[in-house]
Amino acid sequence: MSYENITTTQKERVHYITVNRPKQLNALNKATIQELHEALKSAEADENTRVVILTGSGEKAFVAGADIKEFADFDTENGKQLAAEGQKKLFDFIENLSKPVIAAVNGFALGGGLELAMASHIRIASDNAKLGLPEVSLGVIPGYGGTQRLSQLVGRGKAMELITTAGMISASDAQNWGLVNHVVPQEELMALAEKIALKICNNSGNAIKSAIKAVNANYQASVNGYEVEVAEFGNCFGTPEFIEGTTAFIEKRKPKFK
Numbered sequence: 001m002s003y004e005n006i007t008t009t010q011k012e013r014v015h016y017i018t019v020n021r022p023k024q025l026n027a028l029n030k031a032t033i034q035e036l037h038e039a040l041k042s043a044e045a046d047e048n049t050r051v052v053i054l055t056g057s058g059e060k061a062f063v064a065g066a067d068i069k070e071f072a073d074f075d076t077e078n079g080k081q082l083a084a085e086g087q088k089k090l091f092d093f094i095e096n097l098s099k100p101v102i103a104a105v106n107g108f109a110l111g112g113g114l115e116l117a118m119a120s121h122i123r124i125a126s127d128n129a130k131l132g133l134p135e136v137s138l139g140v141i142p143g144y145g146g147t148q149r150l151s152q153l154v155g156r157g158k159a160m161e162l163i164t165t166a167g168m169i170s171a172s173d174a175q176n177w178g179l180v181n182h183v184v185p186q187e188e189l190m191a192l193a194e195k196i197a198l199k200i201c202n203n204s205g206n207a208i209k210s211a212i213k214a215v216n217a218n219y220q221a222s223v224n225g226y227e228v229e230v231a232e233f234g235n236c237f238g239t240p241e242f243i244e245g246t247t248a249f250i251e252k253r254k255p256k257f258k
């Protein structure tokens, strides 16, 4: 499929998605959200894909937020619809994808950009990255899950400070806060993302899918995460990947998962 606002490539079992609107610092307009949705849906369906790496084009920005010019004249109903649709098509969609998504944060991750990184399963950043939720400086609040996911990742106190000050933090502060897992020089960012992706590829895709579901269950109010864990644990037994994984251990060899 051809896209206007993103690029995609496949290298072995890793699928790369790059937001490609460098003139707008990769800001997310509706069309980009739709294309990201399509690309992620294809990656989910593609048997060859085991992990997705998501990044932004250029050296300045991962994603500098939702496209402010697109929503500047929206009213309440338009605003609600934009947020609800975006959450469903992209942010919740990523969080619930059965394959891990690694956000390689290569510069500004602001507003919807930080929300995109936070919806991803793993976040790493280049040392020039700046992260923040500046929405209150525009007269709105984070609308793509930021008020919820930032609190989950860094705790309520730090989330309140970052959101109410509309400030930006450095990559190293983000690492200290637990918002990103690793920080490296920009030229090493993709190599690190690939290293993590390849480690993931060595493991059972079926078990990873169950693990994502169980971890996410902790953050769903109406769901008992321990019950989901028990159910998903049980579902792994007897699967071809379970048989391969346990047999390989007993035979003292590395497992070969399809």
Ligand code: CO8
Pocket (backbone or CB within 6 Å): 023, 024, 025, 027, 064, 065, 066, 067, 068, 069, 071, 079, 082, 083, 086, 108, 110, 111, 112, 113, 134, 135, 138, 141, 142, 143, 144
């Ligand atoms: N939307 C649209 N265009 C943008 C955005 C954006 N978020 N960010 C940057 N751009 C554009 C600029 O307008 C500029 O375009 P032009 O050259 O045509 O004027 C170009 O990108 C380059 O930007 P700057 O000249 O501003 O570059 P600087 O290096 O001076 O500054 C910054 C870089 C600090 C990143 C600055 O661009 C900035 O502050 N950007 C906005 C950041 C922001 O506020 N993000 C949050 C947006 S709101 C949001 O994400 C809400 C999410 C929830 C929405 C829910 C649905 C409503």
